[in-house]
Amino acid sequence: MSRPPLHALLGFITAARLGNLTRAAESMHLTVSALSHQIRSIEERMEQQLFERGARGVKLTDDGRALYDSIKPHLDAIEHALQPRARRRDDALAITLMPSFASSWLVPRLPRLLAAHPQLEISLQSNVGVVDFAREATIDAGIRFGPGHWQGLQAVHLFDDWLIPTASPALIERLGRPTLSNLHEFPLLGAPGGRWSEWFARFGGVPPERFVAIFDDSENLHRAAAEGMGIVLGRVTLARPLIDAGRLIPLFEERLKAEYAHYLVYPPRSQHHRGLAVFREWLLEEAQAYQAAEAEGKPSTRRAGTGTRAPSRRRRP
Template sequence: MKYPPLKAMATFETVARLNSFSQAADELHISQSAVSHQIRLLEDFLGETLFRRLGRYLELSDVGYAYYEAIAPALAQIQRATVEVQGQETLSVRLALFSSFAVRWLIPRLPDLQRQHPTLDLALEMMNEAPQLTDRVADCFITLLPDSRGFTTEALYTEQLFAVCSRTLWQRMQDDWAQFDWSDDAQGISPHILQHYPLLSVHSIYGQRSEDWRRWFAAAGETLPEQARLQHFSHMLLALEAARHHQGIVLTNDYMFQPAQDTDLVKLPFHALITGDVFHFACKTHRQHEPGIAMLRHWLRAQAKVAGWIM
């Protein structure tokens, strides 16, 4: 059996992963015309078109996508075997995750990761939407998907929403309702007391305006008060900033609110709402024992334990 040209396959893997001829040329340190030549060699060998150009945009053909998914793990294994024989060890890992999780929780902890694992070269791919689980995007992921074919997943955090406001607004609330004992989880105090203050709603949580507060009240067996004053935001980062500037009360979660950092904010003594979203660490099953991926997975689990998210 005649094998396809290895250089052309490696060039194809790079173009497919980066979705760009020019970026592939930069990574491979060759000209863009040389990249095009290698792709043509492989297409001629296979007798198939691997890429489609849609104006200025590039995408894999159906055959190209299937071929990439099949050969990328094999090329990675060849690279790992070569590194082992040479007595070297690569610990470069690409992690794809939600931008809010990265900015508010992961990045402040990266100095600890660097201290514990100085040989780990971590590159972050921050996404606004749930990342597609494929080696083209990253080596591993923090995702809401509990199961995906060919992937091993591990739960890190079960999301809950709780009420937060600025210290200034919290003091005002205590002054307004001095007859209540706020020290014991606000027991016996109805959540309806919050209707007297602006409620900051984030519609990206449930995809509907005011739905976060409606469900939070429902979890206490109550309805969202009709007279409640709601302000609407597209993202929790924006609503948290508004709360920080005394503009109202926001529902947030454990990775967005960090008590040690957010000293100007206060978690109110009311119930929490379990959203049903669970954040998982995910990687290809056949890659889970690669040194860099395993190192990152164990560190993330340790951080989740310190935060009290998992046992």
């Protein structure tokens, strides 16, 4: 049996999408008769009726729906592959990253990059989802917080992250400064079974019976702590700008290593991009400087019972 002509399958897909033979024929610059002939040729080949024809248009039969679901992804892939590709510029770079990391860490440092490399044009695309580089051909690289292994991507380790409890000056003024032993008596932001459980298991104290609030977004979690809602066990990278601004105060020397780390990732097609090479070198230098600055006041990771605990000044109701 000969292969069905691709244009007939395309006509079938177009008619199925639009639900109208006249509009489908116009979009393909065909007559309705020619499009109907293409669809009929497929129906005869498969010995199945693909459309139910009515006064308002056409509707897929069950056999037609099965054929549509089977071939549509392949035709979409062909259409995507044949789309014209703009010539890539070595002085233009498109980066995808989480909005929280962009605002707390990368954006404050970008002026140094552009001052050293004024010819470089940076496009930051904030995205909370994982970008598919195979489909998003205009994106050159990304910065991700994860395990460090993504199929088909080169991953360059930038730095680890740490979790520390922080609170606003207003909360400390109102309730006093907590100790490791009475931390559970303070309003905590988080969720049961999260990293707070590991904190109490490692450094001592009793887990609270309830948490004040739960957030599914790290940026809002830290903002809530800065507004005095409660104590957050947050990532240093996200908390650092608020700490430097005096809106959050680290409460203890103890800290937990974050489950994931920060990485620069990019697909094979970007490995020879000169703009990315410049960005990568600069990013590694910034990451090294950041780690060195954090290490100057590097908190202890000792277990509970080995440190000095400040007396509680909490005001009892």
